[in-house]
Amino acid sequence: MSDARETILGSIRRALDRREPADVAAAAVAARLTNPKANVIPERGRSQGTDALERFVFEAERVNATTERVADLASVPERVRAYLQAANLPAVVKVAPDPDLAAIPWDREPLLQIATGKADDHDAVSLTGSFAGVAESGTLVLLSGPESPTTLNFLPDYHVAILFVDRIVGSYEDTWARLRARAGAGVMPRVVNWITGPSRTADIEQTLLLGAHGPRRLHIILVDGASSSAETS
Amino acid sequence: MDSTAHSFVDNAHRALHDAKLQHSLGRFKEGFPVKRRAAVDRMPEFDALREAAREIKDHAIANLDLYLERFTERAEANGTRVHWCTDAEAARQRVLEICRDSGARTVAKGKSMIGEEIGINEFLEAEGIRPVETDLGEYIIQLRHEPPSHIIAPAVHLSKDQVADAFRSHHRDYPETRPLEEPEVMLAEARAVLRQEFLAAELGITGANMLVAETGSVVLVTNEGNGDLTQTLPRVQIVIASLEKVVPTLEDATTILRVLARSATGQDLSVYTTFTTGPRRGGDLDGPSEVHVLLLDNGRTEMLGNEFREMLRCIRCGACINHCPIYAAIGGHAYGWVYSGPMGAVLIPNLIGIEEAGNLPNASTLCGRCEEVCPMQIPLPRMLRQLRDRQYRARNSPAAVRYGLSGWAFLARRPALYRLAMSLGVGGLGRIGRLKRNGGRFRRLPFADGWTGTRDLPAPAGKTFQQMWSERGGRRQ
Amino acid sequence: MTGIALHSHDMPEHRPTVGLFVTCLVDLMRPAVGFAAVKLLEQAGCDVVVPAAQTCCGQPAYNAGDVADAKALARGVIDAFARIDYVVLPSGSCGGTIKVHYPEMFADEPAWLDRARDLARRTFELTTFLSDVMKTGPIAGRLEAATAYHDSCSGLRELGIREQPRALLSGIQGLELREMDEAEACCGFGGLFCVKYPEISEKMVDVKVDAIAATGADHLIGGDMGCLMNMAGRLQRRGLDVHVRHVAEVLAGTCADAPPIGESETSQAKTKIA
Numbered sequence: 001m002s003d004a005r006e007t008i009l010g011s012i013r014r015a016l017d018r019r020e021p022a023d024v025a026a027a028a029v030a031a032r033l034t035n036p037k038a039n040v041i042p043e044r045g046r047s048q049g050t051d052a053l054e055r056f057v058f059e060a061e062r063v064n065a066t067t068e069r070v071a072d073l074a075s076v077p078e079r080v081r082a083y084l085q086a087a088n089l090p091a092v093v094k095v096a097p098d099p100d101l102a103a104i105p106w107d108r109e110p111l112l113q114i115a116t117g118k119a120d121d122h123d124a125v126s127l128t129g130s131f132a133g134v135a136e137s138g139t140l141v142l143l144s145g146p147e148s149p150t151t152l153n154f155l156p157d158y159h160v161a162i163l164f165v166d167r168i169v170g171s172y173e174d175t176w177a178r179l180r181a182r183a184g185a186g187v188m189p190r191v192v193n194w195i196t197g198p199s200r201t202a203d204i205e206q207t208l209l210l211g212a213h214g215p216r217r218l219h220i221i222l223v224d225g226a227s228s229s230a231e232t233s
Numbered sequence: 234m235d236s237t238a239h240s241f242v243d244n245a246h247r248a249l250h251d252a253k254l255q256h257s258l259g260r261f262k263e264g265f266p267v268k269r270r271a272a273v274d275r276m277p278e279f280d281a282l283r284e285a286a287r288e289i290k291d292h293a294i295a296n297l298d299l300y301l302e303r304f305t306e307r308a309e310a311n312g313t314r315v316h317w318c319t320d321a322e323a324a325r326q327r328v329l330e331i332c333r334d335s336g337a338r339t340v341a342k343g344k345s346m347i348g349e350e351i352g353i354n355e356f357l358e359a360e361g362i363r364p365v366e367t368d369l370g371e372y373i374i375q376l377r378h379e380p381p382s383h384i385i386a387p388a389v390h391l392s393k394d395q396v397a398d399a400f401r402s403h404h405r406d407y408p409e410t411r412p413l414e415e416p417e418v419m420l421a422e423a424r425a426v427l428r429q430e431f432l433a434a435e436l437g438i439t440g441a442n443m444l445v446a447e448t449g450s451v452v453l454v455t456n457e458g459n460g461d462l463t464q465t466l467p468r469v470q471i472v473i474a475s476l477e478k479v480v481p482t483l484e485d486a487t488t489i490l491r492v493l494a495r496s497a498t499g500q501d502l503s504v505y506t507t508f509t510t511g512p513r514r515g516g517d518l519d520g521p522s523e524v525h526v527l528l529l530d531n532g533r534t535e536m537l538g539n540e541f542r543e544m545l546r547c548i549r550c551g552a553c554i555n556h557c558p559i560y561a562a563i564g565g566h567a568y569g570w571v572y573s574g575p576m577g578a579v580l581i582p583n584l585i586g587i588e589e590a591g592n593l594p595n596a597s598t599l600c601g602r603c604e605e606v607c608p609m610q611i612p613l614p615r616m617l618r619q620l621r622d623r624q625y626r627a628r629n630s631p632a633a634v635r636y637g638l639s640g641w642a643f644l645a646r647r648p649a650l651y652r653l654a655m656s657l658g659v660g661g662l663g664r665i666g667r668l669k670r671n672g673g674r675f676r677r678l679p680f681a682d683g684w685t686g687t688r689d690l691p692a693p694a695g696k697t698f699q700q701m702w703s704e705r706g707g708r709r710q
Numbered sequence: 711m712t713g714i715a716l717h718s719h720d721m722p723e724h725r726p727t728v729g730l731f732v733t734c735l736v737d738l739m740r741p742a743v744g745f746a747a748v749k750l751l752e753q754a755g756c757d758v759v760v761p762a763a764q765t766c767c768g769q770p771a772y773n774a775g776d777v778a779d780a781k782a783l784a785r786g787v788i789d790a791f792a793r794i795d796y797v798v799l800p801s802g803s804c805g806g807t808i809k810v811h812y813p814e815m816f817a818d819e820p821a822w823l824d825r826a827r828d829l830a831r832r833t834f835e836l837t838t839f840l841s842d843v844m845k846t847g848p849i850a851g852r853l854e855a856a857t858a859y860h861d862s863c864s865g866l867r868e869l870g871i872r873e874q875p876r877a878l879l880s881g882i883q884g885l886e887l888r889e890m891d892e893a894e895a896c897c898g899f900g901g902l903f904c905v906k907y908p909e910i911s912e913k914m915v916d917v918k919v920d921a922i923a924a925t926g927a928d929h930l931i932g933g934d935m936g937c938l939m940n941m942a943g944r945l946q947r948r949g950l951d952v953h954v955r956h957v958a959e960v961l962a963g964t965c966a967d968a969p970p971i972g973e974s975e976t977s978q979a980k981t982k983i984a
């Protein structure tokens with residue numbers, strides 16, 4: 001194994017015509033890695049505040065996500081019940097064990113059956129939090145962890161995501177900055193998911209169809225007010 | 234995968250006479266290019282992003298050794314096992330070992346061009362392991378025992394009837410007479426069948442769109458979500474990535490993502506972009522417990538050292554294919570190996586040899602549309618010319634062309650002789666043209682069959698411009 | 711590559727000498743285009759010379775991978791057109807070879823590279839020269855025609871020729887331009903390509919011919935003989951009544967001197983009567 005590594009690195013160095021220990025190159029590479037810089041951030045990724053919120057909603061709906069906005073977490077149970085009802089779904093939801101969502105007063109909707117944990121094949125509806133929303137393209141950013149199992153984002157037919165309005169940022173680069181501030185440079189959660197609308201395919205005669213393997217529907221509930229993880233904002 | 238690139242001319246002939254294929258290609262042309270245009274128009278900074286993306290890849294490639302070492306170090310620190318493989322055989326053996334160690338019998342696969350390059354499916358089947366493609370298009374062609382005809386739309390050559398037929402003959406648990414006319418119905422059936430495969434698979438194999446050196450992460454982009462189920466549900470995950478996939482930082486990956494989907498499908502971003510860094514961690518409720526990344530050379534270091542280095546910038550977006558008039562005429566299978574279109578015409582001869590794929594670089598008008606739309610600004614026409622140059626020097630170019638050209642070049646290098654030959658030739662042709670009195674053109678000339686087989690050849694005027702200019706006493710200096 | 715340095719080529723003050731590079735296809739197949747170009751250049755205030763030592767720009771050899779022959783031809787062209795103010799060609803494709811590919815060919819030969827660059831700076835495709843260097847503005851004339859315009863690939867993508875011929879043609883009374891679908895797609899000519907891969911080429915030219923037919927145009931105009939001969943040949947084989955002309959003939963008002971490409975005197979007389 002290490003043989004192959006040395007063979008390949010040797011071929012690369014020969015192809016690059018590296019003669020001496022490439023100190024200059026190594027320094028440039030180290031600099032780039034220790035101090036990652038944004039490249040071009042388009043105008044569309046520079047919105048802030050209300051503009052960013054509006055841009056996020058516009059872009060997310062453009063890629064077939066649905067959105068609604070509520071004042072606080074207390075309104076979520078009623079909205080989720082209404083959403084399931086409108087979609088003609090059983091009132092059963094698998095919820096991420098996310099401390100940010102712990103304040104949702106599910107008992108206000110006694111007919112909703114709430115379970116927490118990862119998703120199983122028979123779960124039709126999941127509800128998760130979100131680390132950020134990127135206005136540029138209406139993209140949700142979710143990080144994996146004990147409080148946020150990845151299967152919830154992909155297995156159920158319906159994915160309902162809670163996004164605190166103060167977590168909407170202009171560009172993807174803003175989310176990297178927030179992530180580094182939270183976890184430390186170079187440290188990644190096991191999975192970072194960017195989700196831009198519900199799953200789709202156009203593999204049969206280029207006909208666009210939603211719900212190929214992942215969720216058929218993505219519903220984003222925007223929650224006003226400060227999110228509980230203050231350090232992320 | 235076995236190549237049929239040597240029979241390109243026959244492949245193309247068949248493709249041009251395949252009515253179903255021609256129908257699919259007609260539909261295809263109106264799709265991607267129009268969507269790409271719209272996406273680019275919505276992004277005024279697109280050219281600046283292209284510039285930045287190009288700079289990133291050039292820098293990464295110029296420091297490939299350093300970035301691969303850094304990637305490996307970060308990936309291993311996160312619990313990923315990194316395997317370096319020099320060629321296809323080494324990669325296949327490594328995959329097999331990992332499958333054997335984990336006792337995998339069913340393998341879920343995310344669409345992977347590098348997987349096609351090394352023929353991993355045929356290989357695993359021969360070893361008694363069942364690979365199941367999970368991208369819908371890739372699944373359809375797997376059922377039909379076909380290779381993909383397009384790097385991002387593998388089943389683009391098929392009609393829905395052909396898909397329905399494939400499902401009827403393979404999905405035996407479903408009633409024979411069920412209605413399968415609507416694409417929605419087919420998708421629902423495929424989703425249900427593949428869901429069970431995902432849950433049964435002990436191991437998942439995907440490719441990678443990028444590797445991030447800064448963090449040791451693997452970037453995977455899909456629209457269906459199959460890639461994510463493949464890398465989340467099975468206990469063991471294998472990522473096969475060619476060396477040039479590595480980029481320095483998350484920001485650099487981000488810049489490239491901004492041009493990738495826009496160039497490919499005309500989306501701003503694909504639905505799912507996933508950065509994975511190692512196996513399941515303490516407290517995680519899901520995710521694989523083992524993650525392996527194969528770093529595969531398979532011809533890349535050779536390209537790094539020759540005039541095709543810039544091809545390593547390719548991000549496999551397919552824009553060059555979507556805008557190629559040759560591809561639009563004959564589809565992907567005619568190219569005879571994994572890739573197609575302009576990028577295929579450059580890559581295939583580089584990866585499997587110009588002796589095998591000699592027609593591919595020649596079957597181009599060098600119209601330049603590919604280079605114009607390539608987000609990485611790869612000079613594809615220049616590379617096709619360079620391959621022709623290589624062939625010419627190796628005397629691989631078809632003899633008629635070689636000698637025809639040299640005879641002509643011999644004359645063209647001698648102006649006086651050239652003028653004489655041109656006027657003699659023109660006089661002769663002009664006389665035939667007048668004799669045949671066929672409306673100023675030839676319908677058939679024995680020595681110009683390639684032309685007159687399909688179109689008329691205008692007859693020359695009878696005298697060259699140079700003759701007439703001399704006769705009129707026109708200025709020469 | 712659209713690196714035409716307009717600022718350095720402001721309208722020259724003295725009467726410039728232009729060397730006409732006739733190009734193989736015009737020389738051999740359609741001298742009328744050469745004379746139309748001469749007329750246009752003289753009208754624009756240039757003295758025109760046609761160096762006898764010119765042959766071919768070398769593109770067929772270059773595209774076939776025969777770099778040695780291509781370079782030998784390029785040296786001949788560089789010599790033949792040394793010390794002339796401008797070199798003008800009625801072809802975007804040969805123009806692209808000189809402006810873009812000559813400097814590429816001599817990248818490793820500094821002495822020739824300088825000369826190649828110097829030639830590239832002085833070289834222009836005809837409509838670009840009239841429009842951007844001589845700044846003629848729209849050229850007055852008359853032709854009753856509903857016409858499609860084909861932008862040839864090298865001209866369009868290597869030299870950025872698109873607006874110039876349209877601007878010049880806007881002075882021709884009675885001429886109505888009808889843009890076709892997929893205007894940027896190649897016609898399938900490609901030099902040797904069309905004889906080496908005739909079936910693929912046929913399919914490509916058919917797509918083009920369909921697009922021309924869909925505009926309802928009765929004329930097709932373009933700036934490159936190769937593409938025009940290809941499309942004319944296919945239009946005629948398919949029996950479509952579209953008359954094909956080089957843009958120089960239309961601008962110079964010399965259409966009466968020669969029948970449309972691929973047509974005979976008699977068929978021209980017929981169309982005039984009709």
Ligand code: SF4
Nearest residue numbers: 547548550551553607
């Ligand atoms: S060559 Fe360019 S356009 Fe073609 S697939 Fe690669 S990156 Fe995309």
